[in-house]
Amino acid sequence: MANLVEVRGVTKTYQRGSETIEVLHGVELDIPRGDFVALMGPSGSGKTTLLNLIGGLDKPTAGSIVVDGQRIDELSSSDLSRWRAANVGFVFQSYNLLPVLSAQKNVELPLLLTDLSAAQRRKHAQIALTLMGLEDRTQHKPKELSGGQEQRVAIARAIVSDPTLLVCDEPTGDLDRGTADEILTLLQMLNREHGKTIVMVTHDPKAADYARRRLHLDKGTLATSDGRGSEP
Amino acid sequence: MRYLPLLWAGLFRKKTRTILTLLSVIVAFLLFGLLQAVKVAFESGADTADAKRLLTTARYSIIETLPISYLRRIEQMPGVVGVAYAEWFGAKYQNESNAFPVFAVDPGRYLDAYPEFTIPRDQRQAFAKTRTGAVAGKRLADRFGWKLGQKLPISSEIHPKANGDLNWEFDLVGILDAEDPAVRGNTDVVLIGAEYFDEARQTGKGRTGWYIERIADPAQAKTISAEIDKLFMNSPDETKTQPEKEFAVGFAKQIGDMGALVTRILAAVFFTILILTGNIMAQSIRERTAELAILKTVGFSDGKATALVLAEAVLLLFMGGGLGMVMAAALLPPLNGATGGRFPPLFVSLGTCLIGAGIALTLALAVGLPPALRARRLRIVDALAGRR
Numbered sequence: 001m002a003n004l005v006e007v008r009g010v011t012k013t014y015q016r017g018s019e020t021i022e023v024l025h026g027v028e029l030d031i032p033r034g035d036f037v038a039l040m041g042p043s044g045s046g047k048t049t050l051l052n053l054i055g056g057l058d059k060p061t062a063g064s065i066v067v068d069g070q071r072i073d074e075l076s077s078s079d080l081s082r083w084r085a086a087n088v089g090f091v092f093q094s095y096n097l098l099p100v101l102s103a104q105k106n107v108e109l110p111l112l113l114t115d116l117s118a119a120q121r122r123k124h125a126q127i128a129l130t131l132m133g134l135e136d137r138t139q140h141k142p143k144e145l146s147g148g149q150e151q152r153v154a155i156a157r158a159i160v161s162d163p164t165l166l167v168c169d170e171p172t173g174d175l176d177r178g179t180a181d182e183i184l185t186l187l188q189m190l191n192r193e194h195g196k197t198i199v200m201v202t203h204d205p206k207a208a209d210y211a212r213r214r215l216h217l218d219k220g221t222l223a224t225s226d227g228r229g230s231e232p
Numbered sequence: 233m234r235y236l237p238l239l240w241a242g243l244f245r246k247k248t249r250t251i252l253t254l255l256s257v258i259v260a261f262l263l264f265g266l267l268q269a270v271k272v273a274f275e276s277g278a279d280t281a282d283a284k285r286l287l288t289t290a291r292y293s294i295i296e297t298l299p300i301s302y303l304r305r306i307e308q309m310p311g312v313v314g315v316a317y318a319e320w321f322g323a324k325y326q327n328e329s330n331a332f333p334v335f336a337v338d339p340g341r342y343l344d345a346y347p348e349f350t351i352p353r354d355q356r357q358a359f360a361k362t363r364t365g366a367v368a369g370k371r372l373a374d375r376f377g378w379k380l381g382q383k384l385p386i387s388s389e390i391h392p393k394a395n396g397d398l399n400w401e402f403d404l405v406g407i408l409d410a411e412d413p414a415v416r417g418n419t420d421v422v423l424i425g426a427e428y429f430d431e432a433r434q435t436g437k438g439r440t441g442w443y444i445e446r447i448a449d450p451a452q453a454k455t456i457s458a459e460i461d462k463l464f465m466n467s468p469d470e471t472k473t474q475p476e477k478e479f480a481v482g483f484a485k486q487i488g489d490m491g492a493l494v495t496r497i498l499a500a501v502f503f504t505i506l507i508l509t510g511n512i513m514a515q516s517i518r519e520r521t522a523e524l525a526i527l528k529t530v531g532f533s534d535g536k537a538t539a540l541v542l543a544e545a546v547l548l549l550f551m552g553g554g555l556g557m558v559m560a561a562a563l564l565p566p567l568n569g570a571t572g573g574r575f576p577p578l579f580v581s582l583g584t585c586l587i588g589a590g591i592a593l594t595l596a597l598a599v600g601l602p603p604a605l606r607a608r609r610l611r612i613v614d615a616l617a618g619r620r
Contacts (some may be wrong), residue, residue: 049613078535081531085531098523099523100241109238110531113536
């Protein structure tokens with residue numbers, strides 16, 4: 001299967017005062033289209049940094065990142081914004097919904113950047129929310145939803161513009177086991193039935209079981225790839 | 233328009249805070265609308281002054297009178313195409329609080345000098361023909377319920393009749409108006425016939441308060457003014473002639489420099505609003521750092537994030553400013569009624585609206601730019617990680 005993501009020799013350093021911290025050291029990674037990858041490793045190993053680079057939220061200090069044939073590390077800030085809007089959906093541990101907007105309006109947010117009419121935006125958002133089983137919660141504000149429901153709204157927002165790639169940073173970190181399983185099942189469904197390529201950072205081995213394969217990062221280096229698929 | 237719900241939701245994220253801020257902006261612009269109307273009213277004399285009109289008063293004080301015999305001599309001056317004159321009557325109607333200006337004039341000459349005043353032709357003729365005739369400004373007539381043909385009993389504060397009686401009676405034969413609202417303020421007067429007035433009064437016969445000259449060429453105003461004054465130099469009644477606008481400005485400044493006073497008050501008000509709104513906007517955006525990071529994450533560019541924050545400030549200031557101005561416009565008509573025509577009409581002019589919009593935009597940029605630039609510089613990964 002062709003690679004959707006190609007990471008070549010990526011290094012990322014941060015400046016903390018006078019100290020330069022190298023978080024990633026020459027990472028090499030290929031993620032085939034349609035893959036579901038669990039990115040694991042101890043705290044500080046660089047998982048989130050690598051995820052942010054693949055999602056175009058940050059740029060590498062050295063090396064290149066190609067996603068779906070596009071060299072994203074060379075894009076300007078505004079081009080990178082446009083690219084993210086069209087190609088990537090994001091799911092975070094703390095959901096990151098806008099508290100003042102209803103579930104429907106939160107899901108519509110990425111569509112504000114498209115040419116869709118208000119009616120079309122509404123329709124697309126309703127489809128995404130229905131896919132997440134939230135058709136009866138569209139007008140609820142985030143504070144009126146449970147944690148699991150909030151995360152499902154966040155996933156609906158991530159998929160509403162039909163991106164190729166989903167990047168998820170500890171998507172079940174704030175959820176109980178049962179709810180976490182529901183969310184992971186949804187992600188698995190998006191991967192298997194809708195062909196979404198998913199890169200998920202997690203500490204949780206049980207969560208990683210839902211992925212097709214696991215990658216381990218340690219001290220900024222991609223250590224191992226067990227390559228196994230999972231059938232929880 | 234597609235971002236309006238997002239802006240609205242962001243603005244009213246903390247309803248109480250936003251409503252209180254909005255109220256302070258409304259009050260500031262309400263004050264602006266009211267005070268600016270007062271300023272415009274004070275300056276309306278100068279604004280509505282005709283460059284082709286000169287005013288001649290006694291040299292040392294406008295309360296001194298001039299001989300009526302000056303009329304012919306001024307009329308013969310080259311460049312002067314018409315001369316009118318007027319005398320202050322100082323009137324009250326019914327009681328002390330109903331005071332308004334009454335001028336004793338030559339009807340034809342005076343109305344020729346002020347073509348911006350409107351009066352039906354038959355009423356103008358009646359005014360010229362009726363010895364005890366009077367015409368009243370429409371607002372005054374409306375206020376007191378005067379009707380054409382009725383007797384107008386008014387008393388003078390300074391001019392008794394030959395028998396010493398201060399109470400006069402005139403016949404209302406015309407109503408004076410103007411199309412321009414700014415000029416309409418100048419019609420808040422009663423004009424009476426100078427011929428009858430001069431015959432009937434006890435003192436000051438043969439004299440008038442001031443002359444109004446119409447000239448052919450405004451460029452010659454200074455020269456003609458000087459020539460008129462030269463004509464009466466070293467006489468017992470020396471004159472001071474000046475363009476009408478200069479006279480109006482000087483007269484308004486005798487009360488006080490209203491423009492400077494209003495400007496200073498409003499500067500203090502808007503400076504307070506700037507500090508208050510700026511602080512609240514900055515606080516509001518600081519609280520939403522993570523939300524702005526999310527907007528950027530889903531594809532909002534740095535420029536769009538900047539524009540959203542700026543637009544929020546613009547929305548707040550224009551909403552408050554607009555409501556304040558509308559309230560000022562709504563409050564002024566009853567206020568005009570309360571002044572009873574003793575003050576030029578107060579209204580929110582188009583110029584005031586444009587200045588208000590300019591102030592709102594300037595304030596919005598001043599309070600919106602710092603947080604907007606902060607939003608522009610916001611790094612997504614730092615904001616999401618709680619490193620601001």
